[in-house]
Amino acid sequence: MRDVSEKHAADDKVAVVIVAAGRGARAGQANGPKQYQQIGGGAVIARTLDAFLTHPKIGPVVVVIHADDGALFRRAAGANADRVVAVTGGTSRQESVRLGLLALRSHAPGRVLIHDAARPFVDAELIDRTIAAIGERQGALPALPVADTLKRETAEGMIGETVSRAGLHAAQTPQGFPFWPILAAHEKAHHLGKADFTDDAAIAEWAHIPVKIVPGSPDNVKLTWARDIAMADQRLSSAPRFPDIRTGNGYDVHAFEPGDHVTLCGVAIPHRKKLSGHSDADVGLHALTDALLATCGVGDIGTHFPPSDPQWKGAASRIFVEHAAKLVRERGGRIANADITLICEAPRVGPHREAMTEALSAMLRISRDRISIKATTNEKLGFVGREEGIAAIATASVVFPGDVPE
Known part of the structure; x- marks a missing residue:
């Protein structure tokens, strides 16, 4: 795997942090963590990597993996393992992202995308939309308007109220940010012991970094459960290629x-x-x-x-x-x-x-x-x-x- 300090020909390339250190327990462990399970004849993470490594605007890519997954990652990524930097993640997604961002400091990119490895159906158009919305002090969040009716549950397991879905969106990744502000926000949260953020847009909001919503993609699903893996495999296996x-x-x-x-x-x-x-x-x-x-x-x-x-x-x-x-x-x-x-x-x-x-x-x-x-x-x-x-x-x-x- 190459050194992240290697300079790229174009300084305007966008860096990427791909988060792949989780255990994915909800997807079942029989076939290993979900990012390494097979869909359409290849590993989930291999498809995710390919989406970014083949994009003309993408520069250095850091993949944050679990300490035990070095060999597993190399097998899954194949030749692409030598085109990225793999670093060991932390005990939470938030900590893993911070460590991934720290690995990019020597390259000093202007912009960075942060993406979950378990979203293998991200496409070039979504990446383009997200990159285009990143400003000097503004992040970008791909999201879809919530379509389902939302209910709040009581402690007794009953419906407490119907929640208005007006203005509500389901967040996706990649989430894009100016590099130094989002790194500073992660570092500040780390030093203050705030470890309850569920995504990077939440950290940006806490750090007063405005985040623009851009249209997400219905195809850009996150594989969470075993049935998600099975459906993704079926989707790829049945598609003409x-x-x-x-x-x-x-x-x-x-x-x-x-x-x-x-x-x-x-x-x-x-x-x-x-x-x-x-x-x-x-x-x-x-x-x-x-x-x-x-x-x-x-x-x-x-x-x-x-x-x-x-x-x-x-x-x-x-x-x-x-x-x-x-x-x-x-x-x-x-x-x-x-x-x-x-x-x-x-x-x-x-x-x-x-x-x-x-x-x-x-x-x-x-x-x-x-x-x-x-x-x-x-x-x-x-x-x-x-x-x-x-x-x-x-x-x-x-x-x-x-x-x-x-």
């Missing part, structure tokens, strides 16, 4: 300049010219790098390896491909196929195809049968036809964990 397979494309071109070889797909080929570029100008690997980065939406090769940076002068382009493949794996992706088409009049690619395939197999950590390298001429047309340079087109297919609803 398709695998999360993503395809990325990349294109690159480099001009010729005087030299004695070109580097294509990691292989040096003797030639009367070389390709011009800040690195080794491997046009095939540059196109493939962009294709891989596209599958997880993390920019292009220039974002990660700007040509203005002198450290990449003359660098082997396999560095770029291996970096992109690492980013894919960190997000739980598995590279299923890589296809590269080299467009040039010369040199001949065919005699070097096997060596190129072997080099790519090592870079991507996939078998040779998942790699395709092709070459074509431009029929003497354009800059390629005039032998002024080489172009390349690459396509990468990546399978990411989990299914996507139809």
